[in-house]
Amino acid sequence: MMNYINLKTPPVREERLGTGIAFGGTACELRCAQREGCIHRAGRTFSQTQGCQFTLSLGIINTLRNAVVVMHGPVGCGSCSIGNVGTSQAYKRLRDPNAEGLIWLNTNLDEVDVIHGGEDKLREAIRYADREFRPEIVCVLASCVPSLIGDDIEAVISELQKETAATLIPVHCAGFKTKAMATAYDDVYHGILRHLVKKPEYSEDRQVVSDDLRDLQRKYRESRTVNLLNVGSMSWQDETELKRLLNALGLNVRWLPCYSTGEDFCHALESALNVSICGTHDDYFIEHLQTLYGIPFLIDTMPVGRKNTARWLLKIAEHFDLQKEAGRLIDFESRELDLALEQFRPHLRDRTVFLGGGEIRVIAMAEILQDLGMKVVGFKGHHYDQFAEPLFDSLQDVDNVIFNIATQHPFEQINLVRRLKPDLYIGHSGGGNISAKQGIPLLPLFGPSYNYMGYSGVFEVARRIRRVLSNAQFNRKIAQHCPLPYKDSWYEKDPFSYIKKEV
């Protein structure tokens, strides 16, 4: 049973899960390496870029409502949040029209603070955030500098918690601590579990405390409620679709953690099941909720693609003994989807695709592509661990497909894509620009305004691919006028030349 709750910080994923961040080979070889437990041993003799867990932590933290973010570090850390301002505000207001947008402060540590320490600046920033904005939560994110100079953030927070109205949540997410940037999710959930999640006041042990009608109604409501763990890369349309499917089974849905308030986390224990949409995102949180409070959880596939969605629904239904109802729902949705996809199939059959992004997303997306008769010629995942394994069950004939594990490292992608010559690149934001310069049409792997999940997600992806492939002229022009910086000698080399062959 997982229990790191008494530690100041959670272990990094290289240690906890044996997460791998460097690999080049086939999908079959990758899965073998993971099963044999040796994937985490690989590294690179040259690294071009890397992810930072501070930035990824903001993927959750920036979505919280009634919250102020205090970034404790140099002013550059987290400055990428500027790109989230619009989405964050729009999404928060879908939940609450009066919600504030994204508010963050930075302690702006400099050379003098590196010598004298940054705790005073942090105290000042927390007091200012509490006094000026009166938020429900103040999240303090510790970057590399305070972690290296030894600022005692926990001590500052426990000292100030006595005088602030807001709940203070420390997130220890210094970028240098890990190369598996998904450790960020554990850091955020660690702070939430230690400071926000509490047992409901009405009961010590989540049992009915009396036969009062209200208690019985609450008990019944809880027994039909699932916490759905959303991810920052989901859209409102994705949430609407998954909620529609679970409501059709008679289940209530509570969304956590993205776009939630502190109050929402206070109700986190009032549910019968915690359901993950992405194991990479949630395992730390929901396994702890089981260890500490006895709430069961489900981590399996991501509901992207028809088979993945059906499997995800059936697993949830099993918990509530609703298999027959789920079976009928799946048959109905599948028939409707077949009719809707008919118009796209002739245009998409046998077209080839390269997929790049989070490993859970890329493998799940491959199911949609195979459903449409398309062919996946290559994968690139940010990292790899056990949570990707169930997603392969919905795929056919991918054992010999190239799989590159690399967080960013565009030089490997550019070489691979040039060899594989796909008709389409589907990728994580930030990964598409280089393939656009290769003249290849692009589709984002996810997006805040589009539906990818559930049955309607399959239709939407098909519709958008059809449109993107119908005219690739724009990217052909980009390729003609925006040359890439790589020399021919790099394209002649093995794309995995800089990955140590230790697995």
Ligand code: SF4
């Ligand atoms: S790696 Fe460290 S210094 Fe760089 S952005 Fe991340 S937290 Fe800041």
